[in-house]
Amino acid sequence: MDYIKAFLMGGLICAIAQILIDKTKLTPARILVTYVTLGAILGGLGVYKKLIDIGGAGATIPLLGFGNSLAQGVIKAVEKDGLIGVFTGGLTATAGGISAAVFFGYIFSLIFNPRTKK
Amino acid sequence: MAEKKLGTQTVKFKNPPSIIAGGTIVGPKEGEGPLRDYFDMILVDDTYGEKSWEKAESKMFQDAVNLVLKKANLKISDIDYLLGGDLLNQIISANFAARQLNVPHFGLYGACSTMTEGLTLGAMLIDGGYADYIIAATSSHFSTAERQFRYPLEQGIQRPFTSQWTVTGAGATILASTGEGPYITHATTGKVVDLGMKDANNMGAAMAPAAADTIITHFKDTGFTIEDYDLIMTGDMGRVGRDILLELLYKEGYDIESKYKDCGIEIFDESQDVHSGGSGAACSAVVLNGWLLSQIQNGVYKKVLFMATGALLSPTSSQQGESIPGIAHAITISTTL
Amino acid sequence: MERDVKKEQEYKNIAQKYEPKPALLKNVVMAFVVGGLISDIGQFFLNFYLSRGYSMQDANTLVSITMVFLGAFLTGIGVYDDIGKFAGAGSIVPITGFANSIVSPAMEFKREGFVFGAAAKMFTIAGPVIVYGVSTSIIIGLIYYFLK
Numbered sequence: 001m002d003y004i005k006a007f008l009m010g011g012l013i014c015a016i017a018q019i020l021i022d023k024t025k026l027t028p029a030r031i032l033v034t035y036v037t038l039g040a041i042l043g044g045l046g047v048y049k050k051l052i053d054i055g056g057a058g059a060t061i062p063l064l065g066f067g068n069s070l071a072q073g074v075i076k077a078v079e080k081d082g083l084i085g086v087f088t089g090g091l092t093a094t095a096g097g098i099s100a101a102v103f104f105g106y107i108f109s110l111i112f113n114p115r116t117k118k
Numbered sequence: 119m120a121e122k123k124l125g126t127q128t129v130k131f132k133n134p135p136s137i138i139a140g141g142t143i144v145g146p147k148e149g150e151g152p153l154r155d156y157f158d159m160i161l162v163d164d165t166y167g168e169k170s171w172e173k174a175e176s177k178m179f180q181d182a183v184n185l186v187l188k189k190a191n192l193k194i195s196d197i198d199y200l201l202g203g204d205l206l207n208q209i210i211s212a213n214f215a216a217r218q219l220n221v222p223h224f225g226l227y228g229a230c231s232t233m234t235e236g237l238t239l240g241a242m243l244i245d246g247g248y249a250d251y252i253i254a255a256t257s258s259h260f261s262t263a264e265r266q267f268r269y270p271l272e273q274g275i276q277r278p279f280t281s282q283w284t285v286t287g288a289g290a291t292i293l294a295s296t297g298e299g300p301y302i303t304h305a306t307t308g309k310v311v312d313l314g315m316k317d318a319n320n321m322g323a324a325m326a327p328a329a330a331d332t333i334i335t336h337f338k339d340t341g342f343t344i345e346d347y348d349l350i351m352t353g354d355m356g357r358v359g360r361d362i363l364l365e366l367l368y369k370e371g372y373d374i375e376s377k378y379k380d381c382g383i384e385i386f387d388e389s390q391d392v393h394s395g396g397s398g399a400a401c402s403a404v405v406l407n408g409w410l411l412s413q414i415q416n417g418v419y420k421k422v423l424f425m426a427t428g429a430l431l432s433p434t435s436s437q438q439g440e441s442i443p444g445i446a447h448a449i450t451i452s453t454t455l
Numbered sequence: 456m457e458r459d460v461k462k463e464q465e466y467k468n469i470a471q472k473y474e475p476k477p478a479l480l481k482n483v484v485m486a487f488v489v490g491g492l493i494s495d496i497g498q499f500f501l502n503f504y505l506s507r508g509y510s511m512q513d514a515n516t517l518v519s520i521t522m523v524f525l526g527a528f529l530t531g532i533g534v535y536d537d538i539g540k541f542a543g544a545g546s547i548v549p550i551t552g553f554a555n556s557i558v559s560p561a562m563e564f565k566r567e568g569f570v571f572g573a574a575a576k577m578f579t580i581a582g583p584v585i586v587y588g589v590s591t592s593i594i595i596g597l598i599y600y601f602l603k
Contacts, residue, residue, distance in 0.1 A: 109558055
């Protein structure tokens with residue numbers, strides 16, 4: 001059951017992004033920026049948690065979930081550490097994903113070369 | 119007193135130079151296209167044995183020049199000027215090829231209109247008595263153009279239907295003061311025209327107003343009619359640009375459809391997933407020097423209006439919200455004087 | 456040449472007439488299916504890590520790391536852009552697409568060197584994402600701090 005829910009939630013979030021791309025000519029970079037910002041706002045309002053409860057990985061895998069993690073991380077850190085948490089919470093909560101992206105990104109760019117397109 | 123000038127933007131050559139040879143190199147994808155039999159050399163691997171695609175493009179440029187010299191039985195020392203350009207910043211393909219070629223070199227940038235820009239200037243140099251032999255050449259490469267103007271190759275993005283595919287290749291033409299044709303008899307130099315198109319994925323729409331402007335001006339300046347030509351061919355309008363161009367011309371009273379072809383549409387098959395068609399400086403260069411010259415030599419066409427079209431796109435100006443200007447230069451190629 | 460707004464608008468109408476429209480329905484369906492499938496792969500790893508006794512938070516972090524690895528690897532072997540060609544947003548929006556946006560420019564620009572080429576260009580898209588994400592989260596944190 002959780003696979004069906006994840007499929008539907010993740011699919012829906014991507015389908016909305018596709019409509020935005022095709023209808024507004026937003027570039028992929030702008031879509032990603034929009035989604036991460038929107039995710040953070042929804043996370044701050046506490047709305048996104050409900051989507052995760054329903055969709056599981058379907059809500060955490062899209063970049064909205066990354067924005068939500070940033071916001072949730074900040075809120076938790078503020079509760080624990082006060083004002084300093086405003087600056088430490090977001091990146092602490094997302095450190096795993098970002099570090100992995102930087103490290104694997106660099107390693108794979110060393111190993112592989114781009115291929116010309118047919 | 120400019121005695122060779124006709125009307126506002128056209129020159130009529132007094133001693134029209136002859137096109138004595140054309141040389142072409144294309145990449146693997148172009149080599150699978152419908153015009154494959156007309157190219158001198160088809161690369162199996164588009165890195166051409168080089169470490170980067172930029173180096174590969176420059177080598178194609180250089181070898182297209184060497185190839186055309188061989189076909190015309192000339193040495194580089196016989197050439198008075200090389201007129202060349204390409205799409206990359208600081209026209210590195212042309213300039214770095216010229217570094218090896220050891221020939222007086224004018225570097226040109228006219229985006230994809232560079233082929234006819236070079237031919238126009240070359241014909242003027244010869245008719246003016248400044249040269250006996252000139253080479254006009256240009257190149258483009260899918261992989262160098264993508265990274266400079268658009269996205270990294272491995273980025274997972276969708277190409278819209280209006281987008282075009284940059285031709286990998288290089289083409290070179292030798293013009294001579296003496297010869298038996300085909301001749302370049304007229305040249306109409308285009309103005310930069312911009313009707314506010316901003317979509318970098320729709321170059322056809324950006325270029326169509328410039329293309330229409332040059333064609334109409336050509337007819338007005340020369341007094342030629344559509345019936346005078348066997349073929350009117352543009353460089354890389356693509357399917358989208360062609361439809362717009364035909365409508366713009368039709369509205370002004372020029373129905374050229376029955377005589378019209380576009381290099382960008384001819385070079386690839388629709389099954390090759392190139393959406394609107396081919397583009398790039400090499401698009402018009404390889405179709406002209408490959409397919410079209412052989413058609414003219416075989417008598418299929420006797421008088422052709424050939425016009426390379428350029429979208430003067432820059433990632434910097436685009437990001438600053440500027441629209442994309444277009445330019446088009448037309449030349450009359452005729453087997454008789 | 457002066458800008459002629461009326462002429463530009465007229466031309467825009469002509470140009471639009473000939474602009475082939477994106478195959479919206481097909482694109483949306485493909486984005487939905489691929490985005491859903493990538494989410495399911497994430498769900499599989501989430502369930503796996505949870506079954507190994509990790510907390511929800513740690514399991515989610517491990518899923519992010521795993522998915523980023525997969526996205527980066529598929530980009531390296533030249534598969535991710537083929538998926539992107541038909542999946543569109545379906546492969547852009549998941550975190551694997553974020554990894555793709557990092558690896559693809561890094562690979563492409565490493566010929567310009569490992570510092571200003573690969574390492575600098577890898578943040579062409581990821582940089583803005585982190586800038587806007589982190590900045591938004593800090594504003595949220597400030598609001599939360601003063602309102603709580």
